[in-house]
Amino acid sequence: MRGKIKSISMWLWHHLTPQIFAVICVFIITIIALFVPPYIGMADNGDFFRIFSSNGLFVNNTNYDALQFGHFVKEFGIYQYFNENQVAIYSSQSIFIQMALLLNKLFWSTTVFDVRFLGGLQLALLLPAIYLLVAGLTAKMKGWPGYVVAALTVFIFADTAYTAYFNSFFSEGLILIMMLYISAGFLLLYQHKYNDYAMLGLIFVASLILITAKQQNAPIAVVIAVCGILVFFIRKNRAFRISAAATFLVIFLSGVVMYAFIPGEFVTINQYQTMTRGVLLDSENPEKSLEEMGMNSEFALLKGTNFYQKYKMVDLDSPLMEKEFYPNYNFVTVLSYYLENPKQFGKMLDLSAQNSFSIRPFEMGNFEKATGYKFKEKTHFFSAYSDMKEKFAPAKFTFLILWALVFLICYGVSAFKHFREKNIRGTLLFDLIVLLIGSGFAVILVTIVGDGEADLTKHNFLFNVCFDLTILIGAASLLEVYLKKRGERNA
Template sequence: MRLKKRNLFYQRILFLILALIIIKYVLFSYPQPGVADQGDFQRVMSEGGIGLIHEDIINLDFKRFNEYTVTDYSIKDNGFIKFESSTIGYIIYFISLICRSIGEDVFKTQYLAVIYVIIYVSALYIIMKSMNIKSRLKFGILSLLSLFVFLDGNYLIWFNSLYGEPMMISTLMLFIAAYSSYVYKKYTLKDDNKIIGRIVFIFIAAFLFVGSKMQIITAMPMIIFMLVKVLLDNRKVISKVNLVCLSVFLVIILIYPMRITMKNKEMSKDTQYNSVFYGVLNSSNDPKQDLIDLGLNSDMYVEAGKHAYLNPDEYVKYAPKTEITENEFYRKMSNGKLAKFYLTHPIRLIEGMKYTANHAFITGTGLGKYSRSYSEESIREFDKFTIWSKFRENKFPKNIRFVILIYTMIFSVSIYKYVKNKGNNKIRNKIYIIWLLIFIAALQFPMPFVGNGEADTTKQLFLFNFITDVIILISVYWSISKGIDFIGCKYKSIKSV
């Protein structure tokens, strides 16, 4: 038994070493790849207290967007970071403090990539350990699947950028790791001693996750449910002082993403504009009637099919963020009206979901991948360790039926296992993680089209695609594990005859 445990420990260390080798090859080998800015970085730069370096500002030939990666930024003295900043802003701010303390005034995105790697790989390691897999064969299979899926180059490449996507998936994995670690200690080891440490870990991971991007606000109900459940399950185990402190932390976690959303009203206005003119009206047969159904002025139909990022002279009358659009559109439009429109026009919603499904399962991007100093010609292709993402993109059916099939199957099996394991808190708490993922994915899938029209759909499906990978990996591993158990039982029965 002791030898078996030692072998499993060595397997986990081997997994860790292989993961770091892959990451070094994909992300930190020359020329270090990344993802060019498509206009999203400025908000994060402002939050984190960084800006363009002086050489780039005065360079008249500097190309900031779309074509080349920019990795070096000037560290500014902006005082203390604000509560409503995203969690990536916090990390950039603290990295900048460290840089300043050693006399460095340049922030490099590679520093951020290192933090992501630490969070991401640590989370994977904790999850693997907390699963408490006894079989070396099963652990080896899960390790290989995890390396190919989660360390795919089209995930890792985003780490070397200021986009929120890597923060989003890294902290989601951290939350899963924290909850898995808690379940392992409380329900596998049945050890409540110092359980407060595991609970605090869950709350910190939840805070980092819900503040990673504005779109995570849809995950709040399930996140809050899981946090409340943890508190209720341990109310007799932890001290009253700790219970009160965690309750206050829970309120902070609840308020935090709302504050981020309120701060970024201008961005919300862009998505609101896109949701109507580039979504509802884009392929409408009767845009005037659709506007009437939305409670808006029908003469806005002249802007049908336009998004919020065109040049001002490309709009006929209702350009974004102008006074007339403010009075006639922004003040009259609401998420409630949009939801009501799709509920009363289900065919339009289905058509939108078909469009979304056609853009699913793509984690790559057409943006530039390397710096201009490496190549004057913008390089937009990337193929380092992208076996899984290329397979997913080219082989998965891009239709709504396939999406529904995947999630219906895993949800049905999870309900069956949940009912079957009444009284087994270990199994049931693991199923809560699966339900969390399904819940988030179910809301993330329609969000791009409903909330932003046909603008940037592939990028906005990033979290949905990641969760789909997690769901598929769980399903494949579970099936293989059951197959190994079945073969093992058959072998034993034959051997005993």
């Protein structure tokens, strides 16, 4: 008996690699969370219609409006006739909704769409991302340390605050998965573990999906393209350099195209809230703030209002607004205003920091009404990491600056050493850290300057992903340093 147990243990030790261990754990936890009653998902905050209406779906629940924000709804109707709804937003998410819709029709129903098919599809996409990420983090680890890193990966990214988005029409679930793929691609290029062309292709596809999933992600294309410059130099052969240059040029252009395709309606919404929920929100003298920007001070009455509120002080599409309000400011002028008023900008940045560590929006519940859970109630199944981070993370922007400096300095020193040794591949870990920190700050800046403080938690979702990836990479690096020092002492 002891011999059998020993042989089984040896087999597991040799075949159950850290990456397979992580995949199995993520699979089990997420299956229980999303596909075992009570089902966990995300309630609609009013945004779902923009994406599902043009994908052949409609609300088939008469009480749907009463369920918004508070309860998760898993079933929607499938159009059986011509869909007159035009495309509201251009998003790569539609590709995956159509794939889930096809699976739904094949295995479930041609009239009712169960959003769990979309959740299952995204889980299937997540598992290879986890495998590659852990493979990149543990490439040079032997024995138990690799399993520690795998367990930490599961602890962070199997958290239901993240995976609950899979059972919804929010694009955040897809954004999480693609950023994991991008990070895994850079890590594996750094480790030189797999084929460089394959990893370049992985970064290319994941970046395009990430950038085109949501218009807000358009600036991320610039960050990825800039970080791609180092990738160009890791190999000297012409074919790879042409491939790398083409890859990151197309990624950059995808951001430009995505920005150009932002619907005029959304530009108006964001522009309105940039002023009313941004510039005017924390201004001690809103009339003066408007005058500084060359605008009519009477618009100070709109302070604190949002585009969607039921009772409005003025028709937001009126000739007055079209002529004297919207044309008089833009992203550049608002950013200039904030830079000229650093105290107010600091308040907005601190406000953003307060919402930068909450993965789940406060307003949205996770359970179906039929399960008996309260309106807006959230799950706490496997959410220790997100709960802990939200509770203990400092709600100051200075902490974010400190976080960035610590990581940039620590990895920058190592990168400089590799650069002096002409080992460009060795600088890619620093390159990835720059990508994650740059993307995180880009999200915060674009949100504040482009939409004020409206819905900050959901808008800052990508920041959470980038922050958590740096924490995971940092923990793996510290473990490597510890093992190296211990090996030196033993030698």
